[in-house]
Amino acid sequence: MKKYLIIGSSAAGLTAANNLAINNPDSQVICLSAQNNLPYNKCLLTDFVTGKKNLNDLFLPISEKVKIVCDRAISLDVKSSTVQTKTSVFEYDKLLIATGSSTYVPDFYKNILHCKNVFLFNSLDDAINLKNHFQNFSSSNVVVIGGGITGLEIANVLRQKNFNVTIIEKNQIVRLLHEKLAAKLKSILNDARIKILEDTQIQDFVINNDYLKKIILNNEILNIDILILTTGTKPNTQWLENSPIQLQNGYVVTDSNLKTSIENIFAAGDCALVNNMINNEKIINNLWPDAVKQGFVASNNMLEKNTIYPGIFPNIVTNLNSKEITISGMCDNSKKFIELNSKDNYQAFFANQNDVVTGYFSVGNNQKNIAKVRDLILQQKENWQELC
Ligand SMILES: Cc1cc2nc3c(=O)[nH]c(=O)nc-3n(C[C@H](O)[C@H](O)[C@H](O)COP(=O)(O)OP(=O)(O)OC[C@H]3O[C@@H](n4cnc5c(N)ncnc54)[C@H](O)[C@@H]3O)c2cc1C
16 A cells, blocks of 8 residues: 655645545555644635634645644654654655745744734634734734735734734835835835834834833834734744755755655645746745645656646735735846826736846736736747737
């Protein structure tokens, strides 16, 4: 009987486990999880905190042939084809690394993590802690540290719940977005009366009885009831550090079959480095649908159905202050852009110096244009003029 072992039971891991169980029902499919809950959808955590979704809405379907084991992998021995946990050893014929990512906490913030009103926002446990805490507050001062998409989204929903929300960002919000469009997002959030402090470094904290009370900035002091850290992500791959698996900045390097540097071992999802469809360079995954697709492709290859992963097409769709925002492809400062602007609807098309379209940004309901622009971006021709 073939033994498939999957480390991680979320978007990538569970998709793979279900696919393996369906396609090889006589095999053993074991999926390890470092958490004590059943597998859940991380994308719904914000709705869970605000009460739009119940706990039961979050859980993911699991094939009855898949065995979920709540046990954390601590090391990998490729010679004996085994993964060790604190109490057990699991053997595999084929292994999938799908351990995802967690919040990266810079050293500066480590000495406030013990405070009872300081929260991370990456797991169901984080969301439950935050939700329990919110129930004791109304109209209080929330500070979100980190102006990436996750930070903006949580700030937006808390503002809708009437909290006074401030985002503190040491650079510009959504760092990889062209500065003019980051400014556009800022003004959308300002319209919702979310305060955004960019290029802002925190000088110090005031803590009293294990509660964070104040943040000291250069020229301002902020009173705090709740602080949420969304300071970036890091791959959950510490357990692989003494193994021969090739890592780059902690991410597992994969080939076009999502195979790692070691035979019979594959990787998928937020812990993996995969191809960017647009420029073929390596890119970090950070979206649920891409992790699902990778879990599917990796498990097909574990089943020895040669399947190529075409790469990620970077695409973020979000809703801020009731406006739909789309960021597709590459829209950074090194690119030029043209704008189409009508009331309630804004679009910007990006191109590189050779007039090759690289990206698209929109505010408003422009779903019908996205597939068209995506085709233009992937054609990689000098097609800028087609948009004018
Ligand atoms: C708050 C929030 C909101 C988001 N919203 C969206 C959204 O709206 N749209 C979108 O596309 N994406 C969203 N994302 C991103 C998306 O959730 C991730 O891209 C996706 O979850 C990645 O899936 P994954 O399977 O790679 O890893 P993860 O979901 O990170 O899961 C990793 C799994 O590995 C397990 N694990 C970790 N270490 C070990 C170990 N040593 N041993 C055993 N098991 C281990 C964990 O327990 C977990 O089961 C959001 C993320 C967050 C945090």
